[in-house]
Amino acid sequence: MPTRAEHLASEIADAILAGTFAPGARLDEQGLADRYGVSRTPVREALRLLGTTGLIDIRPRRGVTVAEVTCEQLDEMFVAMGEIEATCARLSAIGMTPIERRRLEALHERMGDLVRAQNEVDYAEANVTFHSTIYAGTHNSVLVEIATNLRRRLQPFRRAQFRAPGRIASSHTEHESVVSAILRGHAAEAHTAMLRHVNLVEDAFGQVNAGSAAKAKGRAAKQAGSARRE
């Protein structure tokens, strides 16, 4: 059974990701305590837990606010994500067991069916599994954790990634290169293919948030999260 603080942490995290608490909004402890019907202590603890996720911004004696992600930071996160994922793909190409390779191949084929059925919802879910499978293929829990955390932090900005027309099909084609390279054990190729895939994902993100995001890119203070909701 999770402790109250942990429960609160995920509760608050969900609220932030859902937009209930807008970026930049102040999260005062008493307010959250009242809202969730607990005392300030577990709220404090929950906020400290979230502090390390990059979701909120804690400044000593000055309270905590929902993190405002600038376009620069978002860009850096996408670049880092690409590099980490590419590394995972490379290691997977080298070290995946035959069973893992078969599973990856099977998953990829199933996703092909979803593309033909134009089932974007299930594809999005399978996509998470796809990338997680490649993380796991590194057989390195440290890398898995890093990749998973980064993915979670980027999640709010990917919501609409498969809404761009034809994006789901392009994604599958890119996956094809990645899977092919991994199955053949071609490390460098897997790296390159995955790097390109993630970069294209970022581009797709940019397209979905086309008008506003493009302009926002210039303004430093402009925080990226809002682009998603426009």
Added chain:
Amino acid sequence: MPTRAEHLASEIADAILAGTFAPGARLDEQGLADRYGVSRTPVREALRLLGTTGLIDIRPRRGVTVAEVTCEQLDEMFVAMGEIEATCARLSAIGMTPIERRRLEALHERMGDLVRAQNEVDYAEANVTFHSTIYAGTHNSVLVEIATNLRRRLQPFRRAQFRAPGRIASSHTEHESVVSAILRGHAAEAHTAMLRHVNLVEDAFGQVNAGSAAKAKGRAAKQAGSARRE
């Protein structure tokens, strides 16, 4: 001014790294509170902060213990570190500014002097700067943070890395390949050189802790931290 909890966190972290609290040792809140002359509240907060660093192990309602790092985990950390550093080197080769390149070159040359003077202490310090410089060369704060965290987690296991005879000279030679590749903007080469460098660092670690560590490698339950102290 840092809050008491933050101060405590680094205090406790130092104590763990210094071996004051042995791996596996129980860290009860009241005990720490008494030891540092504060109440349980900031101690709890400090422990939560440390919880995300991998330095301690928190199990709800069952207290916190100093993390016991198994050889498998240590191995994974070294592999991950190598991959991250290699990525940083690659990005540095691509994106470092001329000024950054000159600074890296200058630092490398200064380290050459330290090698000739056989000044292991200063070399170890400069080595940290060297790697940090390459992290910074990515111009990506996310990667910098990941790399820095990993390095910090590995720090206790590197203490003796430059004690192996001739290791300091080998290190500098390996750096030479890395620096050369970065300065020439050769991405793939920088990646490979750095990956090899970090792998050799791990080997050096293994040599220093030769007898015990080598045997320990086989035993799953054996925790790596103890090897360092033998």
Added chain:
DNA sequence: GGACGCGATTTTGCATACAATCCGCTCAAA
């Protein structure tokens, strides 16, 4: 009219108190 300084209020940080859970022990029964 604007900027600076000062006090009141709000909010965080820390301490203490209480409740719930876990761990180890004893003791009894198979």
Added chain:
DNA sequence: TTTGAGCGGATTGTATGCAAAATCGCGTCC
């Protein structure tokens, strides 16, 4: 002798209270 249940102590989780710091509003001075 071993195993299991039950009980008591110890420890963590949560609530509340208090003090210090920060923020905001207002008045004053330039």
